[in-house]
Amino acid sequence: MSVQERKERERAERERLILATARELAEQQGWDAVTTRRLAERIEYSQPVLYSHFRGKREIIGAVALEGAAELAAAVRAATRAANGPRERVAALARAYLDFAARNPAVYDAMFQLDGGLAFAQEDTPEPLKDAFAALLESLGEVAGEGIDPGLFTEVFWASLHGVATLVRAGRQPPEYAEQRVELLVDRLAIV
């Protein structure tokens, strides 16, 4: 039985290697550079090995996206935990979100820009995605204001953050004004 366990361990280890390599390559040279050939060469296996772990490139992107969702949720929770009061919590959340998008552009792309074959906002939505939304809802729900559904509010606030992240990423504006944008969003949208 121990032999089989070792094999499973090695297999899981190799899967992590694939994802880490794909992510590293994507952050270095963009997702276009993440081809199955290059990826296979970097992990020192042949191409078909990739397909014994994932259905295809799309699923690799999706797996990286799920990793990213978990990290984003953790970053948001860490930031909000360290803040005092609803207003500061929301501001900290916004900063943490935009910071994550800026520091991990390829992962953020995998989550929202590329097709990772992930189902959003449905029954079969993967747990990390639901949890990332939950992390946002925890702090945003309390500032939705009277008569506004917390879920709807979270969606809109999130959308705003996503839009800002996207436009900044596209080099639309120097990052100097990031803090002002956050302040504006928080001041106007959140009801404290």
Add this chain to the structure above:
Amino acid sequence: MSVQERKERERAERERLILATARELAEQQGWDAVTTRRLAERIEYSQPVLYSHFRGKREIIGAVALEGAAELAAAVRAATRAANGPRERVAALARAYLDFAARNPAVYDAMFQLDGGLAFAQEDTPEPLKDAFAALLESLGEVAGEGIDPGLFTEVFWASLHGVATLVRAGRQPPEYAEQRVELLVDRLAIV
């Protein structure tokens, strides 16, 4: 001289045909289906003809994006012109924007999701893009509120709309709540 003019006319006509076909194909089956081979076949010319009009596929996407920017600007201006008062103007703008994104998903993708090789917010930004931003600024600038730069406010409001459009496009939420999202954004962000 008339011969040359006729040729130029025919050439311009063919360029329009290329763009219209690319756009149609993209709206029908997505941009992935817009390959140079398929596009060439549909316009009943060979592949290299495409490259006598555009540097490559990226530039075709970019051209469609510019068309879209002009149409979006026109749609926004038409909607705001028909509305009375700042509050209603902004609401009309938001509805027109989201409506455009929903009705022309492939064009919207070309503008913001795909790489069309376009420069944003720089000196060499194409005129249609600058004008689309200007169309937003015309109505949004007047509700930025005291002490807030109209440009910055427009950026943030636009980002919010873009985020909502993206999330709706990804099937995150049924379109029923579109109006509520618009109301929320307008009520909170705009200072009337």
Add this chain to the structure above:
DNA sequence: TTGATTGTCTAGCGGTGCTAGGATTCGAAT
């Protein structure tokens, strides 16, 4: 009518994601 120029096409390059099928390794049973 000739010659040159312009326009278009055929054919092909190197790359992509993905897969069939053969070779090899390796644990288990004799």
Add this chain to the structure above:
DNA sequence: ATTCGAATCCTAGCACCGCTAGACAATCAA
């Protein structure tokens, strides 16, 4: 220790991609 069977992995190749060189045909000027 040897053999067998299954699991594992790789070589080779498919159809397609964006893009281009070079041959060919049509068109115009002389």
